[in-house]
Amino acid sequence: MTRATEISNLAVRLALIGCALICTIIVFGYVAGWWSPQRLTQDRLAAAFVQVNGPHPGFRLNHAKGVCASGWFDSTGEAVAVSKAAVFQAGKLPVVGRFSLAGGMPFQVDKPAAVRALALQFLPPGAQEWRTGTLNIPVFAVNSARGFYDQLLATAPDPKTGKPDPAKMTAFLAAHPETAKALSIIAKRMVSSGFFDSTFNGLNAFRFVNAAGASVPVRWSFLPLASLPAEAMPQSTPADENYLFDALIAQINQHPLQWRLMITLGEPGDPTNDATIPWPDGRPQIDAGTVTIDRVASEDGSNCTGINFDPLVLPNGIEPSDDPLLSARSAVYARSFTLRAGHVHEKPPSAVNPRAVQRSAAP
């Protein structure tokens, strides 16, 4: 072998090594999304919230305005037939919850049409917990992370006019016919007067698995029992910027509020991967039990603040469906949770403060 071929041989070997290393790094970067700026990632979805709503350190990216709640769940034991989750064993267990309004503005003004939410964490002693978020709308407005992102940007106020650009909304609805259909269903809903008489729907489909291993698609709802007549409830006028929350706090201070957990069993053919489509009426339902909320407290220094109501925190016996929104929500909630955990000491006080409401209501 000549000296020249030996050197070129060495160069080839070094090039081979360099190639192997660079290729590995390129594939790593591809998986991370570094070379695909169009790909929707957790960072980009989180950034869109900040872009639309402005920075609100220490608050949730979505459902930023809310109040903590707690109480208990009396399980009827009837759902045991379809799910082996400990939550559904007959008996009583503590729950922690949060009432909130959809949207990333922590100081938004309460309005009747604002989407209301109830998030709950069920804590069966010594067994796996269950977290769920529910809304007072019959179907979800989007069926994918991309749809959510596009909707967020399409409904963002134009910096010039301070209002959403109608052209953007038209383009968005043309690109997402599923949202156009869902919005027409949502527009036809009955809007109740407050949180206390709202029906909260889980919207996404899940699967229940029982002790025998049988799996069934389900959706769930919390139906208000609202034992107090609405007229007897302390009234707040919609002119008050926190009127929905103030009324809720005043009601709970008078009397615990209750919701019945109804499990709807899907049938073959019912869509489990599209939260914009309602299931047909008349599906069998199971009364799993009653949630009673007897306390509300400010988010500041309270029990629900540190909880990420991740829809994929599920006990054995409840499984995710093929709905892509479950992964999307779980991923973005996790990112939102991490962001606010890092700004926990910079967070200004939340808008809703039950103690202040109580004081003002006292004679």
Place this chain on the structure above:
Amino acid sequence: MILESARFSTFSRLLHWLMAVMVVAMLFLGIGMAASVSIRYRVLVSIHRPLGIAILILVVIRFVNRLVNPPPRLPATMSSLERLGARGSHALLYILMALLPLVGWGMLSAARYPIVVFGALQLPPILPYNLSLYSALRQLHTVLAFLLFATFIAHFGAALFHALVRRDGVFESMAPWLRRALTRTVPPPRN
């Protein structure tokens, strides 16, 4: 020349290659998971946690095995600086392989997430509930993961350098099945 005697024990090699696949898979899975909002996200998370715990258990076994079956000596052709680099990078690999799962477990504990391995198997929290602690550990998890990826790239590069340029038997001590292939296609260097 190739050192015939310098070779890792069969069990050491088994552990090395098993963990190599697991750790590299974990790095790609982790970076993909942290970016993803697709339906793959929950699948990735459900693999990430049990795989991390498995790595933690294996790294303990591997550390004990290293004491029982010490690695072969490095060839005399390596300079003292190269030896230092080799020892340091291996120590770093061991530390990171143990630390990353622990930080992951710790951060989930501090965030009060249930640490489900699979099904009903759930690990207890190892740290108190504290959001600031969670935030710090979550960032640390990312930093350590990048450090582990960088250390892996250095390790991979060094292994290839030993195999293709030095041809001093170091690569073959962990991958003896490649010895024949390499000696067949690569003529030994002239001395």
